[in-house]
Amino acid sequence: MLRDITIGQYFPGHSFLHRLDPRVKIVLTMIYIVLLFFVHKYVGFAISVVFLGVCYVIAKIPLKMILRSLKPIVPILIFTGILNMLFVNTGEPFFKWGIISISWDGINMAVVMAIRVVCLIAASSLLTYTTSPISLTDAIERLLKPLKVIKFPVHELAMMMSIALRFIPTLVEETDKIMSAQKARGADLESGGLLQRAKALVPILIPLFISAFRRAEELALAMECRCYHGGEGRTRMRQLHMGAGDAIAACITVVVSGAVIAANFLPLPW
C-alpha cells in the first residue's frame, strides 16, 4: 500500500511540454495563475480554460489524472461556493427566505471562484505532471540563485529537497519492513480507536527514526568522501538550455494572456 505513493505525481513522457525547460515552465505557470485573478469576464475564463485544456492535450495527460487531482478540492469548492452565495448581497436578490438572501452577484462570484480554483490546481498539476521532481528542484535552485545575495541558502535547500526525494522510497520500504517485524511480534496496528492506533504507531516510528539518523550519518560520510563541501565552486553536469521551443511556449502564453486581458475591456455584459 505504501508503495503506491508517488511524490510530485510525475507522469513520464516525451511531449512538447515535457521537453520544455523547467525554469520556463515554472515561470509560465506562475504567470498563468496570476492571470486567473485578473479575469473578470466569462470570455476571458473561456479562453483560459481552453488554453489549459489544449496544454493537457499536448502533454498527453489522460482526463482521469486531471479529475484525480481535482477530487480533493471538491469540498473546498462547495464550502467557498456556499459562503460566496450567502455573503455577497449586492445586486438584485434572486431568492429570499427569512434572513437568507441569494443574489445574482453572489452566484456569479461563486462560479468565478470555482473556475479560478479549478484552473489554478489544474495548472500547477500540469507542471508537476510534466516535470520530474529532480528537474523541478534543479529549476528552483537556479531560479532562486539571485537570492544568494541576501544569504539565502539556495544550494542547501535544493540539496535537502533532492536528498529527501531520494530517500522517500528507501524509507517507505523500511517502514514496510518494520511494520511486518512488529506485526510478527504481535503488534496490533489495525484495530482500536484513533488514540489506540496512534499509540500503535510509536513502535514503528522509533525504529524508523533511529535508522534514519544512522543513514544520515553514513550518507554524510559518503558525501564527504566524494569531496562535498557545500555549494561553493560546484558545477553541474546537466545544464539547462532554453531553446526555440521555450521561446514559442513563452510567446503563446503572452499572446493568450493579452487576449484574456483584452477580453476584460470588451463591451460585452459577460
Added chain:
Amino acid sequence: MSEPIINSQKIFFEYKNEEDGTVFPVLKGIDLKIHDGEFVAVLGHNGSGKSTFAKHCNAILLPTKGDMIVAGINTKEEDRLFDIRQNVGMVFQNPDNQIVATIVEEDVAFALENMGVEPAEIRRRVDEALKQVEMYEYREHAPHQLSGGQKQRVAIAGILAMRPRCIVLDEPTAMLDPKGRREVMKTIRQLNREHGTTVVLITHYMEEAAVSDRVVVIDSGEVLRDGTPKEVFSEVELLKSVGLDVPQVTELVYELRKEGVQLPQDILTEEECYEAIKGLFTKTV
C-alpha cells in the same frame, strides 16, 4: 620501487570514552605499504580494527600516533584533504546510504560536480565510469529500482568517476545476496586487472580474499600476517585461532592432510583441488 600509494607508518588509533576517560585502543602500530596496481585483501573478524584502518586511508580518521602517508600526502595536512580523497576513494557497506541523487548518472556525477569539473568533461567521465561497472544501460534509472548489487556498482562508479589511483572498499558485499556479491566481485576484479586501479578490499569472506594478490590479516589492531593468499591460507590453525575461517577448499585439503592424505597445502581454487585429488586416485590405481 616507486613510492607506495598508501604508506602507514606505525599508526596507532584509540577511541576515548569521554565520560570516564578510559581509552580503547583500536590500532596498535599498523605498518603497511600498498603500491600502485596491487589488489590487497584485508582480513579480520569483527572488532579487529580493519574498518578503522580503512577509514585512515582517506583521512576520515587521523592516527593518534604515527603517520599515514597517502599518495605522498600526510593525512594530517588538513588543507589537502580533497587531494587525498580524490586519490583514494572509499566505498561503504550499505549501498543505499551512499547514493545521493535520484538518478543513477546524477549520482555518479556528484563527486565531479563537487570538484568543479566542466560539464562536458563530467558527462564524459560519468559515461566512462558507468561503462566500467557495466551499468551504462541503467544510467537514467532511479536508485530504488535497482538490485543491491547494481546499487553497489553505482556507488563504485561514483568513486571511479573521480579517477582515483586507489579504491578502498569496506565490506562492499556484506549486505548483498549471493548474486549481487558475485557481480560486485567481478567488477572489482576487472577494475584491478583491466584498468590497473589499486584495490584495497576489506572483507571477512575468505572466498573474496582468495582472488586477491596479497592478503593482510589484522587481529586486535595489529598486522598478523601479510603475504600471498597461498601463503596466508596455508596457516589454517593460525587463522582459526583468531576467529577466521579459511576458504572451503583449503579447509577440505587441511582436513584431508590431517588424515594423512598426500596433498599440497597451498591449494586455493576448486579446480586445483579437483586436479590434485584426481591425481591422487590415478597414482594409486
